[in-house]
Amino acid sequence: MKDVVLLEKSELTAGSTWHAAGLTTYFHPGINLKKIHYASIKLYEKLEEETGQVVGFHQPGSIRIATTPVRVDEFKYQMTRTGWHATEQYIIEPEKIQEMFPLLNMNKILAGLYNPGDGHIDPYSLTMALAAGARKYGALLKYPAPVTSLIPRSDGTWDVETPQGSMRANRIVNAAGFWAREVGKMVGLEHPLIPVQHQYVVTSTIPEVKALKRELPVLRDLEGSYYLRQERDGLLFGPYESQEKMKVQDSWVTNGVPPGFGKELFESDLDRIMEHVEAAMEMVPVLKKADIINIVNGPITYSPDILPMVGPHQGVRNYWVAIGFGYGIIHAGGVGKYLSDWILHGEPPFDLIELDPNRYGKWTTTQYTEAKARESYGFNNIVGYPKEERFAGRPTQRVSGLYKILESKCSMGFHAGWEQPHWFYKPGQDTRYRPSFRRTNWFEPVGSEYKQVMQSVGVIDLSPFGKFNIKGQDSVRLLDHLFANVIPKVGFTNISHMLTPKGRVYAELTVSHQTPGEFLLITGSGSELHDLRWIEEEAVNGGYDVEIKNITDELGVLGIAGPHARKVLQKLTSEDLSDDVFKFLQTKSLKVSNIPVTAIRISYTGELGWELYHRREDSVALYDIIMNAGQEEGIDNFGTYAMNALRLEKAFRAWGSEPADFIGKQALKQIKAKGLKRRLVCLTLATDDVDPEGNESIWYDGKVVGNTTSGSYSYSVQKSLAFAYVPVELSKVGQQVEVELLGTNYPATVIQEPLVLTEPARNRLRKKNGKDKI
Numbered sequence: 027m028k029d030v031v032l033l034e035k036s037e038l039t040a041g042s043t044w045h046a047a048g049l050t051t052y053f054h055p056g057i058n059l060k061k062i063h064y065a066s067i068k069l070y071e072k073l074e075e076e077t078g079q080v081v082g083f084h085q086p087g088s089i090r091i092a093t094t095p096v097r098v099d100e101f102k103y104q105m106t107r108t109g110w111h112a113t114e115q116y117i118i119e120p121e122k123i124q125e126m127f128p129l130l131n132m133n134k135i136l137a138g139l140y141n142p143g144d145g146h147i148d149p150y151s152l153t154m155a156l157a158a159g160a161r162k163y164g165a166l167l168k169y170p171a172p173v174t175s176l177i178p179r180s181d182g183t184w185d186v187e188t189p190q191g192s193m194r195a196n197r198i199v200n201a202a203g204f205w206a207r208e209v210g211k212m213v214g215l216e217h218p219l220i221p222v223q224h225q226y227v228v229t230s231t232i233p234e235v236k237a238l239k240r241e242l243p244v245l246r247d248l249e250g251s252y253y254l255r256q257e258r259d260g261l262l263f264g265p266y267e268s269q270e271k272m273k274v275q276d277s278w279v280t281n282g283v284p285p286g287f288g289k290e291l292f293e294s295d296l297d298r299i300m301e302h303v304e305a306a307m308e309m310v311p312v313l314k315k316a317d318i319i320n321i322v323n324g325p326i327t328y329s330p331d332i333l334p335m336v337g338p339h340q341g342v343r344n345y346w347v348a349i350g351f352g353y354g355i356i357h358a359g360g361v362g363k364y365l366s367d368w369i370l371h372g373e374p375p376f377d378l379i380e381l382d383p384n385r386y387g388k389w390t391t392t393q394y395t396e397a398k399a400r401e402s403y404g405f406n407n408i409v410g411y412p413k414e415e416r417f418a419g420r421p422t423q424r425v426s427g428l429y430k431i432l433e434s435k436c437s438m439g440f441h442a443g444w445e446q447p448h449w450f451y452k453p454g455q456d457t458r459y460r461p462s463f464r465r466t467n468w469f470e471p472v473g474s475e476y477k478q479v480m481q482s483v484g485v486i487d488l489s490p491f492g493k494f495n496i497k498g499q500d501s502v503r504l505l506d507h508l509f510a511n512v513i514p515k516v517g518f519t520n521i522s523h524m525l526t527p528k529g530r531v532y533a534e535l536t537v538s539h540q541t542p543g544e545f546l547l548i549t550g551s552g553s554e555l556h557d558l559r560w561i562e563e564e565a566v567n568g569g570y571d572v573e574i575k576n577i578t579d580e581l582g583v584l585g586i587a588g589p590h591a592r593k594v595l596q597k598l599t600s601e602d603l604s605d606d607v608f609k610f611l612q613t614k615s616l617k618v619s620n621i622p623v624t625a626i627r628i629s630y631t632g633e634l635g636w637e638l639y640h641r642r643e644d645s646v647a648l649y650d651i652i653m654n655a656g657q658e659e660g661i662d663n664f665g666t667y668a669m670n671a672l673r674l675e676k677a678f679r680a681w682g683s684e685p686a687d688f689i690g691k692q693a694l695k696q697i698k699a700k701g702l703k704r705r706l707v708c709l710t711l712a713t714d715d716v717d718p719e720g721n722e723s724i725w726y727d728g729k730v731v732g733n734t735t736s737g738s739y740s741y742s743v744q745k746s747l748a749f750a751y752v753p754v755e756l757s758k759v760g761q762q763v764e765v766e767l768l769g770t771n772y773p774a775t776v777i778q779e780p781l782v783l784t785e786p787a788r789n790r791l792r793k794k795n796g797k798d799k800i
Contacts, residue, residue: 027370031195032160033188034169039153040288041203042354045324047226047264048152049244049253050356051088051144052113055104055410057721058378059333060111062360069359070147077162079155082148086256088141088244089123091309093134097248099463100409101139102769109723109766110733116140117769126243129234129312144244146255149355156358176212182343182566197369199346204283204327206349213342217383218330218390219350220399221275221283223292225299225323226264228257229316235259250305251407261313265302269404269418273298274396275325294321328352330390330398330419332406335383336361337368340559343566347383352402373526384555389424389443411461412719413448421445426489427582427645436665437468441551444490447665450475463768464715468667469739475668476741479631483588483656484664485649488637492554493581494561497544498572504565505537505545510688514539519611519626524560525690529697533557538613538626546613546624546639554578564689582645586652587635589785590659595636597655601625610786619651630669632676632784671738674747677708677780704732705757708781709765711746711774716767718748725764725771726756734765742782748774 034040050067054060073081092098101117108115116139123138124130157167168190176198177185184195200217202209210217235242236259244255254263266272273295278284296303307313329335329350334357339345348365351357367375379385397419405416415437421429424443432438436447437459449468451457456467478484496505505513511522519538526532535557536548549557558576565572586595596603601616608614613626621644629635640648653661711718718737723730737748748765756763759778764771783791 027366028164030160030165031193032165032167032169033171033173033186034167035172035202035205036170036288038157038167038169039150041205042324042326042351043149043153043203044289045291045322046149046326046355047253047255047262048146048149048355049255049353050083050085050147051244052141053088053090053104053115053139053144055107056333056380057107057111058376058380060108060113061376062364062378063356064111064113064360065363066356066359066361067143069363070152073152073155073159077155077159079158080151081155082151083145084147084241085143085145086241086243087126088144088246089118089127090139090246090248091123091135092137092139093247093249095136096409096463098137099768100411101137103410103412103463104139105769106722106766109725109730114142127245128238129242129310130245131309131311140243146244147355152355152358156362173209173212176209176345178213178343184344197344197346199348199365201348203349203351203354204278204325206327206347208282210347210349213345215339215342215345216390216392217335217347217349218386218392218395220328220395221278221325222328222399222403223273223275223323224264224266224326225294225321226262227296227299227303227318228262228320228322229260229313230319231259232261232312232316234312235261245310246407247305247309248407248409250302250309252302252306254306254310260316260319261310263303263306263313265299265306266403266406267299267302269400271298272400272403274400278325279392279396292323292325294323296321326352326354328399328402330386330395330402332402333381334361335386336365336378336381337374337383338559338563340384340555340562343563349383371528373528373530373532379552379556382556384559385442385552387424387443387555389422391422394419394422409461411463414461415439415459417459424579426487427642428487428489428649431646431649432487432663435663439666441490442492442554444551446490446551447487447663449665449667450663465717465739472665472667472671473741475662475664476671478660478662479588479633479664479668479672480742481589482660482662483586483590483594484631484662484668485652485656486585486587486664486666486669487645488583488585489581489642489645490551491578491583492549492551492557493576493578493583493639494547494549494558495544495575495577496547496561496572498570499543500570501543501545501572504561504568504570504572507568507570507688508561508564509535509537510690510694511537513537514611516540516542517612517614519613519628524557525688525694527690527693529690529693532560536626536628538624540613540615540624580642581639582642582648584638584640584645584648584652585629585631585635586638587629587631587633589634590656590661591634591636594652594656594659594661598651605789618648621648621651623648631672632780632782633672634785670736671741674736674738674749675740675742675780675782676784677749702754704751705754706735707750707752707757707761707776708779709734709748709750709763709774710740710743710777710781711748711765711772713746713767713772717746718765718767720748722748723766724750724752724774725766726752731756731763740781746772747781750774752776 175187242256252265334350401418436450438445439448509522524533538546598619624639720736724732732752734748734750740747761776
């Protein structure tokens with residue numbers, strides 16, 4: 027694509043780039059972001075050769091330091107998540123650490139996580155090389171050229187206005203750094219971004235550093251919460267102070283960025299970071315004698331969860347963002363490639379939903395954003411546990427009707443602004459949030475909830491689901507185009523997939539045909555605006571005459587599941603709920619004790635159950651009525667952890683027969699013709715006190731051959747259970763492989779799935795074979 031223009035407000039590198047510490051690392055705890063880091067480093071390695079510009083790229087490697095046993099566990103947890111990536115990463119012993127970084131005080135050091143190829147790059151030189159490369163291939167870079175307004179046109183194009191005149195653009199990408207909020211406001215969006223102050227300290231020449239034969243690796247002292255690297259013959263170190271001490275640039279939040287701000291810094295404040303300076307001096311004693319020659323205190327932009335926002339924005343056509351970069355140097359190359367691939371090919375090269383700008387919504391207030399940015403900054407080097415919860419800024423305004431009733435009975439999880447019960451506690455149980463790499467205080471309670479649903483009846487709050495209403499004369503045609511499945515008949519529901527043009531799964535939704543031409547679509551909480559954007563874009567591009575309404579916040583959802591679910595619900599409605607009349611995957615409008623609900627006979631538990639969609643203001647009344655009606659059956663609550671354990675055992679799948687000419691159909695045919703290279707299998711594994719989560723390495727014959735996608739403990743067979751991608755030749759039932767968990771390879775076996783049949787499948791067998799055969 028040649029007709030690309032960059033409009034820079036003042037000069038290249040102004041803002042946060044010119045004063046950045048320039049760190050580059052392959053490491054990231056997130057599976058998908060590792061790919062972004064990898065792509066950045068690979069680009070920077072060849073940039074000088076490609077553009078003729080010197081970039082000042084140093085690659086002495088980096089070492090993350092563990093000084094506590096739980097940190098060593100975290101390193102082992104991260105190793106299994108890296109084994110199936112291209113990135114090199116090793117746990118190294120204290121002796122090796124001292125050899126590589128001889129200036130360390132080794133007293134507390136237990137282990138290191140080492141990434142060869144990590145290092146740092148000069149941000150100014152990097153920017154100039156990228157600019158030279160862009161010009162070489164035909165891009166136009168204009169500066170100073172501040173954008174003064176963005177005017178959308180009815181055909182989806184934009185008029186972009188600057189003091190030098192205006193231009194017409196097919197698509198705009200907001201990559202404006204700490205000016206991104208101002209640009210967002212031009213198109214009516216409030217991007218949740220907060221400018222924070224980050225300081226780093228540069229020393230003069232240190233004789234012991236000058237005497238070294240090779241450059242020191244970059245050091246990250248996680249307990250001390252700082253990074254440290256060599257800067258010429260001295261050292262540079264940058265701390266992340268606690269959320270109580272760190273400083274947000276509040277005046278920018280309320281009054282906007284000062285118009286002329288570009289290459290300025292804030293006043294330094296050594297007192298604010300003194301405890302980290304002392305920690306660095308203890309870890310690297312030569313710092314005690316070093317002279318400080320510079321303290322840099324500049325603005326960087328934080329999103330609430332520290333991750334950038336990358337991609338097209340829901341609600342505004344052809345408006346894309348690449349904003350909120352707390353680590354802009356290491357993300358720049360990979361995100362540039364990711365976005366340009368997406369723009370050129372019409373779909374993202376891989377799934378990166380954690381960076382989707384649409385993960386935020388109306389519930390993301392300035393107060394919430396500031397509280398989360400403080401927390402995220404202060405938690406920069408915190409231990410990264412599985413199933414981690416962070417509590418700043420919660421609850422948001424987006425709570426279900428049941429929040430007040432349930433909050434004292436359970437441990438809540440955060441899902442797209444909502445609070446949703448993860449697990450419930452009983453009197454006498456440990457109710458604290460106790461994250462761990464091993465089984466922890468929720469393990470037994472979740473087992474009780476699992477039993478509750480399998481043997482009796484349970485109720486779960488599913489209100490965070492994303493919910494859309496689609497109707498109009500072209501609604502059936504649109505859904506036929508969007509989904510790789512047949513459209514359900516009126517009164518029925520199915521699970522359908524939206525595919526990309528290359529045949530990849532973009533989203534999975536539940537589609538219910540309520541009245542002729544009117545549909546209720548349900549998606550996971552984290553995918554609400556991600557999926558809505560895709561649907562709206564396809565509707566506009568194809569000229570479909572439909573009305574699409576996001577009703578997520580209007581409807582509450584209660585799930586009821588278990589062998590006694592029908593018995594309890596039948597007490598409350600005149601509608602016949604018997605198996606022959608209200609079949610699996612049917613949907614009906616009915617009244618539960620005078621409360622109108624849309625009832626769908628489906629449950630992600632795989633047990634007999636219904637999802638009851640109702641007005642949010644009716645949630646408390648509906649919940650109370652159901653709980654009272656189920657007293658005799660021993661009804662009780664269950665949360666999402668138990669639902670996950672139940673779902674995994676059932677290996678829930680739904681496929682349609684040959685559907686219409688949907689997006690990705692031709693690509694799927696080609697994939698099918700070429701044959702699959704790997705297959706999703708179900709594994710059982712015997713562990714001790716640790717269970718798979720997903721993204722762990724699968725080993726066979728001493729090599730990493732695949733990865734898990736999700737995992738849990740199976741309370742039915744009392745073993746761990748995981749889904750995993752393995753090569754086709756290792757996918758047969760009975761095949762033995764190993765799963766790496768916390769540094770140990772546990773034997774695992776490919777099993778016939780599902781482990782437990784769904785209730786409808788058991789029912790069919792019962793009718794066919796008689797009860798005694800089940």
